[in-house]
Amino acid sequence: MEKIKFVIDGKEVEAIRDQCVLDVARQNGIYIPGLCYNPEVKFSGGSCRLCLVEAHQAGRMSLVTACNYPIREGLEIKTDTSLVKRIRKGIIELLLARVPDSDVIKELAAEAGIDEPRFVKDEGENYHSKCIACGLCIQVCEEVVGVSAIAMLNRGPDKTPGTPYKKPSEVCIGCGACAYACPTDAIPMEDNGDTRKIWGREFKMHLCSVCGKPYIPEAQIDWIVKTTGKDRVFFDKCPDCR
Amino acid sequence: MEHTKISTIEGLNKYREKILESKKNELPTVFVCGGTPCLAKGSRQVFEAFKKEFGAQGLTGSVELGIKTTGCQGFCNKGPLVAFADKDIVYMGVKPEHVPEIIEKTVKKGEVIESLGYRDPQTKKWATEYSRIPFYGHQKKLVLKDVGQLDPAKIDDYISRGGYSALAKAFSMNPDTIIDNIEQSGLRGRGGGGFPTGRKWRSCKAIKTDVRYVICNGDEGDPGAFMDRSIMEGNPHAIIEGMIIGAYAVGSNQGYAYIRDEYPLAIENMKTAIEDARGLGLLGKNILGSNFDFDIKISRGGGAFVCGESSALMRSIGGNVGEPRAKYIRSVEKGLYDKPTVLNNVETWANVPLIITGGVQGYRKVGTKGSPGTKVFSLAGKVVNTGLVEVPMGITLRELVFDIGGGIPKGKKFKAVQTGGPSGGCIPESLLDLQIDFDSLSDAGSMMGSGGIIVMDEDTCMVDVAKYFITFLVGESCGKCTPCREGLRRMLDILTGITEGRGKQGDIELLEELCDVLKWGALCALGTSAANPVLSTIRYFRDEYEAHIKEKRCPAGVCKELITYRIDEDKCTGCTVCAKKCPQKCISGEKKKPHTIDASKCIKCGVCKTVCPFDAVIVE
The missing domain is CATH 3.40.50.11540 (NADH-ubiquinone oxidoreductase 51kDa subunit)
Incomplete structure (x- = not known):
C-alpha cells in the first residue's frame, strides 16, 4: 500500500494511493455531503453527485465525485468553492422537487438555503416516495449480502430499484440490509410479531431461545449457513443474549 | 477464389496478383447502390433487372461477379444510384427500363448515357462524372473511397483494391x-x-x-x-x-x-x-x-x-x-x-x-493542423442534397450546406445548422464560414459528435428544436445520476411551457442554471453535453425565446398554441379548396368570395395553408 501526500482545502494530508477523497476527507474532519456513499461498498457509484468537489491536477480543474475519485500524486482538492456550492445547491433543489417528503433532503435543502424548489413537485403518479434512485440498496445487496435480489427497473426519470417484474423475489433473504443502507429511508420494511415484510414478500422470523424476541429471518439463517458453513445452533440466541 | 490460409506477407501479395489476373477479362462490374434509401426507391428492382438482362443476353459468366449490391454511395435523394468499377460514371434515378440501354452502351462499350446523370438546376447541363457533380466534386473520399465500389461480402474485392x-x-x-x-x-x-x-x-x-x-x-x-x-x-x-x-x-x-x-x-x-x-x-x-x-x-x-x-x-x-x-x-x-x-x-x-x-x-496533407484528415457526415434536414458525405476537416459549414448540399429547398432562407447529434448545438447563419473541426465547433457551443448535420430553414422554431432534442435525451438518459435524470425533465417542462404559451419571466435564466448543473455535475459525457441544444439556441436565438415568453408569439409559426390561421381577403379568390379539405369544417364563405376561418374550432393542422393555391392563408 503506497502512501502519498495530497492537499485538501489547503491542508497537506496523507492517503493511500487510489483511496477515495471522501474517506480521507472524513478522516480529517472535513465535511462533504454524500448520500449514495457507503464505505462497505467497494466502488461507489457516484450517482447522487452531492459530494462533488474541485479536483486540481496537472494544471486542470474539474468537478469530481469525492466518493470515488482516486487520490494520486499531485492532487489538490477544494471542497468549499463557490462553484462547488452552486452546483451542489442545484442538485439538492432537483432532489427536493423529486422527493419533497424526505427529511434528509429537506435538511440538506435548508442548509443550502432552499425553501421551495422552483419546479413542480413530484406527486400523484410521479410520486417517488423518498427514493432518490441512487442505487446504494442494489450495490449493498449484491456486494455486501451477495444476493442480488433487487436491481434498477426502467431508465431515465422512471428509474427505480425493485425486484424483477416487481414480484416477490425468491432469492431475497429478508435481511433488510437495503433498508438499513438507504440514505433517505425510502425502503419500507415492516416487522410485525414473528413476520417481516419487505419488497412485497413476507418472511418468517426466528425467535431467540432466551428472550423470545424475533430477531432474524429464517431465510437469512439458511443463507448464512449455506454460504459460510456456520453451525445453525449459533442462531438460537440473539446477539444480546449470546 | 479458393480460400486457403495465407501464412506470409509474400503469400498475401501473390494472392492479390491472382485475383487481379482472374478479373482482367471481366466486364466492368455494375454497382447498384444497396443503401437503405436507394432500396426504398426501388434499387432492388433495378438490381433484378440487371441480373435478368445479363442472363437473357448470355452474359451468364459475369452475372454473379458483374452485379453487386453495395454499400451507400451517398447521394441518397437522387437514388437509385448505379456506378461502374473503376469508371468515373454515376447514374441517378435509374429505373429497370433503363437497364438494357445501360448494358448495351455503358457496360459493353464504355459509353456514357448523359440523361441518366446529374442535371444542374441552374445551368441545366448534364454531368455523369463524379468530379463534375457538385455533391461529389467538393468531397474528399478517403474512408469512403471503397464504399460503394466493392462487394462488402467478398474479401477478394477488398484485397484486390x-x-x-x-x-x-x-x-x-x-x-x-x-x-x-x-x-x-x-x-x-x-x-x-x-x-x-x-x-x-x-x-x-x-x-x-x-x-x-x-x-x-x-x-x-x-x-x-x-x-x-x-x-x-x-x-x-x-x-x-x-x-x-x-x-x-x-x-x-x-x-x-x-x-x-x-x-x-x-x-x-x-x-x-x-x-x-x-x-x-x-x-x-x-x-x-x-x-x-x-x-x-x-x-x-x-x-x-x-x-x-x-x-x-x-x-x-x-x-x-x-x-x-x-x-x-x-x-x-x-x-x-x-x-x-x-x-x-x-x-x-x-x-x-x-x-x-x-x-x-x-x-x-488533408484537413487542418489540429484536426487532420477527413470527416464523414450525414447531411439531412432542409437541404436540397441529402446523404452521406466525406469532406476534408477545415471545410466551412457554408461549403457543406450550399456547395455540397445545394442550399435550402423551395427558396427558403437558411436559419441554422445543428451538428453533433442530440447533445450538439445549433449554429446560426453568422457563423456559416466557421471551419469544421473539433475545436472550432466546440468553441461555437456545439460539437463534432459522430457527424450528424441537420440543416434548418426559416420555418424552424428554435425553441421547438431545443424541446425536440431534450425530449430525446430525457427518453435516453440512463437515469443513474441526479443532474441528468432530474435536470433534463425539468428543462423539458420549462421548454414545453414556453412553447405552449406558459413561459414566464426568469425561465431562460432558470434553463441556464439547469444547464450549468448538467454541464458541471453530470456523470458521463451524455449528461455534460446534454445542455448544448438549449445553451446554443439561447446563445444565438435568444430573441425567439423572448418572443415566446413575452409576446406569446412563435416567430417561425410552429408552436401551435401560439399561432392562429387567418385568410388574407385580398388574396383569397373563394375557390373553396380549403373549406373542402378542412377536417374541422371550420372554414366558411361563398363561392368566389373571400373565406374566413372560425378560430374557435381551428385545430391548426395547416391543411388549408398547404392546399391554398394562392398563398392566402396566413399564420400569425
Missing part, C-alpha cells in the same frame, strides 16, 4: 513505431470526443498487464446519423484491418465489435468479413507469419443511446445493464473486464490503414 497491405506493412514495423505514426498523424477520435488516438494507444500500452482488449464502437445512436453504419455495411474489412493493426500496436489478442442490433445488415456484413478474414488467416493464430494472434467477437447492443458511451458500452459487453461509470481511472487502464482497453469508433479504425499506407505526411 490493396486491402490488408497496410497490415502487411504494419507487421514490418515495430509496434511502438506504429503508435508513433498514429500519434504524429494527429488522428482524433471520430466518435465525437476528438481524443488523440495515438495518445490513447500509448497509455494503454504503458500499463503492465496480461490481457488487453480493443473495441470498435459501432453503437451509432444519434437520430439521423448513419456514417458508421455505411462503413460497416459498405467496407467492413477496412475496420477489421484497422483493428488488427491497433491490436498489434498495443499488444492485444482479443477485439470486440459492438454493433447496435438495429443495424442487421452491418452485423451481417461485419460477421461475414470476420469469418472470411479468419478463413484466410488474417485473423486467428500467427497472422501472416508474424507470431501475433488476434481475433474479433461481435457483441450486439440493445439500442440504448447511452451504450455508445464507452464505459456503458463495456458494461454492456460484459453482460450488465449499460450504465456509465466514473472514468477517473480511464478505460486504457481499467476497461472491459477491468483490463486495459482501447476503444475507438468505427470511422477512427477505418482511418488507421490509411495512415499506415500513406504515411504520416501523406495523411496530414
